[in-house]
Amino acid sequence: MTTQETQSRHARQFGLPVATALVMGNIIGGGIFLLPASVAPFGTISLLAFAVLTVGAIALALVFGRLAQRLPRTGGPYVYAREAFGDFAGFLAAWSYWITTWVSNAALAVAAVGYLDVLIPLHGDKAATIAAALALQWLPALANLAGTRYVGAVQLVSTVLKFAPLLLVAVGGLFFFDPANLGPLQADDHSAMGAVSASAAILLFSYLGVESAAVSAGEVRDPRRNVGRATVLGTLGAALIYLLGTLSVFGTVPHDRLVASTAPFTDSVNAMFGGAWGGTAVAVAALVSMVGALNGWTLLSAQTPYAAAQDGLFPKAFARRTRGVPTVGVLVTVVLASSLTVYNYTAGSQGVFEMLVLVTTFTATVPYLLSTAAQIYFLASGRADRVHRGRLVRDGLLAALAAAFSLWLVAGSGYQAVYQGVLFLFAGVLVYALLAARKQARREDTADVADVVELPEQAVREDARA
Structure with a gap:
């Protein structure tokens, strides 16, 4: 069997179902299992914040769909920012997104160990805990290294498995819904606007991942058509699960109990069906959810650096690919995430780890803002090859709404996260300076070689004329 045949056997483009599963799986990690309890103290008005955020997330999803139609290439936000504003903006998008992915992978693995402990008690054994966290990162990485065919299969199966129990609560809970459990409309110590804003600050990051299909556009079949559809369908699916799930938990668990709950979905399942098996069921669902998210985010962590490496940024x-997957990007990402995980457990630096995770909430918004700015630039430039006049007003409104949503994400990340995130960006500026210098040196070397080749040819032409 030839190398090309082996590559094609393991590398397969994603169809619409798998691309949609990638978006949904990356948006919904493990946070949904804690969200209802996190926003319960603000009252049921927090559901309004969820609805507002959903509108913003869908607007952002539609903008990514439009951008993918213009530039259907792997890299997503990096490609859009570089096309609109040049190399430096493209690098910032790639650098910020890369930081977001590998630090988030470490956080997901640590959180997943907490659910694994319910199924396989680790009894506080530090060595066993570290080994479990590393296994949860490396298994999805191995699926990625096996080829895009296996990445898509794992993503589709994990998405189906994790949504079955979530749908059970989201839909089944409506049949056990008791309005008496809802509690107050808003908390006594917050105004209506204050309660919405405070709960939104917690919920803002629930929709990170809407860009997943756009980042992997090069691996999606017919990307001009399917990336936009997968992005919108995946975001709508995640929003439906979020809203119905939170509403069902609010209606099945008494408010005073929900505020203090550490496992709201478990409490909801137990309230609906009785018994104490809800903890095990929710732990399995959460574990599957996080493994699926790790699988998808591992792929995304390599895609943006791959696109930037092709352009010398x-x-x-990072531009090397095997079986359709940027293998170096996957390996570097999983090594960095694993190192951060080990450091977190061995040094006991919980505060440092939480700070780094918080920084990702800021770094993730940098590619979003650059992408929406790129869309506004394309629309305002009025170039006939990029703007369909009949859609100009609609696309402009969507871009403005998506930009406002991205700015809200920045504001919600907090001053400390913005401060630390800017330091990460400045570190990236130094990296860009070194890469740009090397790129310029290669250009000069190429120009010198061309001049050396051209001089003898010019001398021959002059001799001939003489």
Whole structure:
């Protein structure tokens, strides 16, 4: 069997179902299992914040769909920012997104160990805990290294498995819904606007991942058509699960109990069906959910550096692909995430780890803002090859709404996260300076070689004329 045949056997483009599963799986990680209890103290008005955020997330999803129609290439926000504003903006998008992915992977693995402990008690054994966290990162990485065919299969199966129990609560809970459980409309110590804003600050990051299909556009079949559809369908599916799930938990668990709950979905299942098996069921669902998210985010963590490396804006090694997957990007990402995980457990630096995770909430918004700005630029430039006049007003409104949503994400991340995130960006500026210098040196070397080749040819032409 030839190398090309082996590559094609393991590398397969994603169809619409798998691309949609990638978006949904990356948006919904493990946070949904704690969200109802997190926003319960603000009252049922927090559901309004969820609805407002859903509108913003869908607007952002539609903008990514439009951008993918214009530039259907792997890299997503990096490609859009570079096309609109040049190399430096593209690098910032790639750098910020890369930081977001590998730090988030470490956080997901640590959170997943907490659910694994329910199924397989680790009894506080530090070595066993570290080994479990590393296994939860490396298994999805191995699926990625096996090829895009296996990435898509794992993503589709994990998405189906994790949505079955979530739908059970989201839909089944409506049949056990008791309005008496809802509690107050808003907390006594907050105004209506204050309660919405405070709960929104917690919920803002629930929709990170809407860009998943756009980042992997090069691996999606017919990307001009399917990336936009997968992005919108995946975001709508995640929003439906979020809203119905939170509403069902609010209506099945008494408010005073929900405020103090550490496992709201478990309490909801137990309230609906009785018994104490809800904890095990929710732990399994959460574990599957996080493994699926790790699988998808591992792929995304390599895609943006891959696109940037092709343009000389990331180290050249990141541009290598095997079986459709940027293998170096996957390996570097999982090594960095694993190192951060081990550091977190061995140094006991919980505060440092939480700070780094909080920084990702800011770094994730940088590619969003650059992408929406790129869309506004394309629309305002009025170039006939990029703007369909009949859709100009609609696309402009969507871009403005998506930009406002992205700015809200920045504001919600907090001053400390913005401060630390800017430091990460400045570190990236230094990396960009080194890469840009090397790129310029290669250009000059190429120009010198061309001049050396041209001089003898010019001399021959002059001799001939003489």
